[in-house]
Amino acid sequence: MSEDASTVFVVDDDESVGRALGRLLHGAGYEVAVYTSAAEFIDCTQPDGPACAVLDLAMPGMDGLELQARLADENRAIGVVFLTGHGDIPASVEAMKQGAVDFLIKPVDESHLLQAIEVALNRQKQIIASRSHSAALRQRFNSLSGREQEVLRLVVDGLRNKQIAYELGISEKTVKVHRSRVMHKTGARTAAQLVRLFVAVDNIDN
Incomplete structure (x- = not known):
């Protein structure tokens, strides 16, 4: 995978939803990886390029909000978009407070989902560029x-x-x-x- 490739991770315990989203995102030109649990996703390798995770909210074991917090704790440069059939106002507020780009409800308009993913990926591109600049600056002084x-x-x-x-x-x-x-x-x-x-x-x- 090239460093410029954009990767979208789908984390949803409903395999049929994962397959459908995988087809949609592949068709939109993204590198896609689908996981059926948060634990499975946590073990995946961080891509070099910008990445976004489309997370379900209610999942067995670690739920979507807990996974979002875990990603933040590990300082992973992965944007988050929630896509859930179990949304409520407190959950959506918490997700957005923790930095989620959007909180979408199933069934979702495909254009809205793709737009949210693009916003998330653009944010990550900016973060990666900033980190790269900081590392180069630190290296010069070192x-x-x-x-x-x-x-x-x-x-x-x-x-x-x-x-x-x-x-x-x-x-x-x-x-x-x-x-x-x-x-x-x-x-x-x-x-x-x-x-x-x-x-x-x-x-x-x-």
Whole structure:
């Protein structure tokens, strides 16, 4: 499966519903995997690309809301759309509070279901892109040597080259060399941009 492929998981204990949804979603061009229980789905491999789970609400064992909470606890990048024949207002409110894209009632209009799935997948694409950007940014800062990290922190604190040299007990010329390497490795073009990138990395770590 390519990293760009969109996967839709169907989790419904009614096998006939699973088969029908599988045919619909295959026809719409998605990679599809159908499961008859939440436990079976939990054991599946997380796809590399964007993914959405179409969940039934009332299932034996772990129900749909519990499965949604489990996915959140495990930080899985999978959008959630509920499709159930047993919906009620409290359940729908809880599902939406926990981040579900939609809460649909069977029988469902196919266009409404496909639209909800597209919204969920687009959200996941944005999340994946954000995580990829954060990982790349973190990697850039991890490439700094110990001395370069010391210089970086003092630059962020607002110290000038001469002050940094005094703090670290090195020459101002050496500070300039380290500072140039920091700028190159992080991709920052100005001190202000370097500070913004540093703050962004700090937010990622925290």
